[in-house]
Amino acid sequence: MSDDHEPEGNPPGPEGDDADERGRTAGDVLLDDEELARAEIEAAAERAADAKSIGLEASFGERFIAAITGTGVIVTLLAFVSALVIGAFIIAFSEDSVREALGYLFAQPGDAFRAAWDAVSSAYLALLQGSVGGATQLSETFVTATPLILTGLAVAVPLRAGLFNIGAEGQFVAGGMLAGLIGFSLTGLPMAVHLPLALVAGLLAGGLYGWIPGILKARTGAHEVISTIMLNNIALLVSGYLISTTLFRRPDRTDPISKSVEASARFPRLIPWEPGLRVNTSLLVAIVLAIVIFWLVERSTRGFELNAVGLNASAATAAGMNPGRTIVLAMTVGGAMAGAGGAAVILGLQHRLTIGFSAGIGFSGITVALLGRGRIGGTVAAGVLIGALQVGGRNMQAQTGTSLELALVIQALIIVFIAAPGLVRAIFRIKADDLATGQVAKGWGA
DSSP states (O other), X not given: OOSXXXXXXXXXXXXXXXXXXXHHHHHHHHHHHHHHHHHHHHHHHHHHHHHHHHHHHSOHHHHHHHHHHSSXXXXXXXXXXXXXXXXXXXXXXXXXXXXXXXXXXTTOHXXXXXXXXXXXXXXXXXXXXXXXXXXXXXXXXXXXXXXXXXXXXXXXXXXXXXXXXXXXXXXXXXXXXXXXXXXXXXXXXXXXXHHHXXXXXXXXXXXXXXXXXXXXXXXXXXXXXXXXXXXXXXXXXXXXXXXXXXXXXXXXXXXXXXXXXXXXXXOOBSXXXXXXXXXXXXXXXXXXXXXXXXXHHHXXXXXXXXXXXXXXXXXXXXXXXXXXXXXXXXXXXXXXXXXXXXXXXXXXXXXXXXXXXXXXXXXXXXXXXXXXXXXXXXXXXXXHHHHHHHHHHHHHHHHHOOOHHHHHHHHHHHHHHHHOHHHHHHHHTOOOOTTOOOOXXXXXXX
């Protein structure tokens, strides 16, 4: 026997060298990925630290504006200025005197500029005076803003869960119908019982009507946009039929107008010693509900789940959350807010049901929520702004003859610029605002 031993394993050769090379390459790739991830984490930490330091250095006003609009005070002001400047050109060129003066612009340029200034200044002054120019004007602004705030919240809450609630109009109608029915069908109750009962009925009706697309989305995957659009049509058509029946219609009328709500179910005036001011306590209800929704969305466990599902439903599921339950909750709460808006209009302003009593307020809530960038404070502020523009626009038309549609154009321009702060930054060449936060909601395909 020989004392020589064969070496264990395969002798080195071309194949062994290739295997070693592949192992080293895989290890290098793994190290590269780890280093890249570590670098990204460190960069994100540095950005977070910079944003935090900037937030601490910012004034209360800057932080307040950022909390409401989702961007800084400079971008917000520039958005308003941009909208007003473009609106000024539209108002000026819509005036006959300005167009006539432009015909001899090079001969007497002062006439054209003077006519344009007179048209724009008088229109904007009438817009401002009509919305905040006195106690009556402020009252009308808040009267208009109250249901807008509530329907805005109806859209904002589902937005935080990544849902687009187009059905605020139908939920508004459902809430108004049941609140009105309770308001005129029950008699002999004290206001302390009757009014809260009618209001709760509106909340429940709207919440139930929002629950339907929520449960359809959670159980079957039916898209909430399609289902809520169909439910809007159902609510409008069914309400028109019900108002014409003897259950709702006034016995002395043949046209579709319901019985009047009992005095015990009406929201009392907020300033009763001033009978000319229509603002009522439904405004306080809207503010209280906004505070409750803020706590729910920003401070509660359910709100944390709602935001988590809106950001990434898969990650929320992996963390033990139930996206289906969160979707149903978001749509139900949103529907309840729209139902409260319908109750506020019927119990606080109209006191009776008519066909089309919603007047598109539910659809305006979409504008309010998007202008508020899905934030609760921003939605409240946007509701007041849209209410002021609507009231001021009517005064602008009455005093200067400027078309009411121009007020809607200015409203749309403000929404475009505030909802797209990147556009404002690009126009005025200002750096990104570190106080701003992320997107409102995911796209349809997300």
